[in-house]
Amino acid sequence: MARTSAGTGPSRSFVDPIGVLRLQRSVAADAVLFRARRTTSRTATGVSESSVWGLNLGTYGVVMLVAIDTATEYASFAIHDGSRLLVEETWKTPRRHTAELLPRLAVALGQVDGGAARLSGVAVTKGPGSFTGLRVGMAIAKGLALARGIPIVGLPTLDVVVAAQRADSRPLWAVLQAGRKRICAAAYCWQDGEWREETPPHLTTWPKVIQEISSPTLFCGEIDPEGLQILTALAPLVTVVPAAFRVRRAGFLAELGWQRLYRGEQDDLSRLAPIYLQHPV
CATH class of the missing domain: 3.30.420.40 (ATPase, nucleotide binding domain)
Structure with a gap:
């Protein structure tokens, strides 16, 4: 249930x-x-x-x-x-x-x-x-x-929201809201049948995160309206997972x-x- x-x-x-x-x-x-x-x-x-x-x-x-x-x-x-x-x-x-x-x-x-x-x-x-x-x-x-x-x-x-994501060859960023226009972010990659942390959780901002994107990338987690606007503007380089999978x-x-x-x-x-x-x- x-x-x-x-x-x-x-x-x-x-x-x-x-x-x-x-x-x-x-x-x-x-x-x-x-x-x-x-x-x-x-x-x-x-x-x-x-x-x-x-x-x-x-x-x-x-x-x-x-x-x-x-x-x-x-x-x-x-x-x-x-x-x-x-x-x-x-x-x-x-x-x-x-x-x-x-x-x-x-x-x-x-x-x-x-x-x-x-x-x-x-x-x-x-x-x-x-x-x-x-x-x-x-x-x-x-x-x-x-x-x-x-x-x-x-x-x-962040491992919890990442666990909900399907297998994918693209890197995955997971985020939490940290207040004062900051986010907590970590990067994962799919390896040996599971998502594995590549970049540990750290405090950052949306402008700094997108500077690290150089290849097709997924985003999940607590994405606020500002972040969603920034990320969708980067499509198709960046894909934001559906809302139900971000919770x-x-x-x-x-x-x-x-x-x-x-x-x-x-x-x-x-x-x-x-x-x-x-x-x-």
Whole structure:
């Protein structure tokens, strides 16, 4: 079930401790049921939980992963069981991430089969992005991982929008809005069946980016009206991907998170921190 909606609700700047604790208590309580189900399935069938769900889940035996992205003015979350995208919501919510994300996430977890009892992995965008947005997403993701004692993986923000793009021989630039007519941009190329970063994320401007374009190039991500006007004027040298493919969606974040967990990777909960970009010295 995939949904996209417009954000509503009061503006808040910090993580709502009551909402976080309520969600953590619910998830922690469900952990007992989760462990009981794993024990029962192994005893009764003689196979692991990953086989019960028909999945090859890797080292951590993840049966459901939640992905959270609040890096910019868009908020998105997804619930993914490794073979299916169960829930996804994406909406625009300037400065209201906390007030809107927690209630929606709690409802979504209550609607999926097995609920929070199956939640055993978390993926979150770690930046670049806005200071407040990244802090909110990171705090909620860490709270869930800590309450459940489950692995967490942080992924670069721009990798998420790039993951939605089709294979192409042309280089791909992904961008985020950074305010004050600045953008955060990174370049990727298609290699060995995946998009790979060629130029790391950096603060720049549209005039500076187009100076680096010398061959047919794709652009995706948060392209503002000024950028769209500049890029379309460069056609056919530059191609801007369709609007639906420029929106960052947590479903793709979940896919990337699954890849890392399947390889047995996870981040240190105490060391995982947002990445903020600064002007070059």
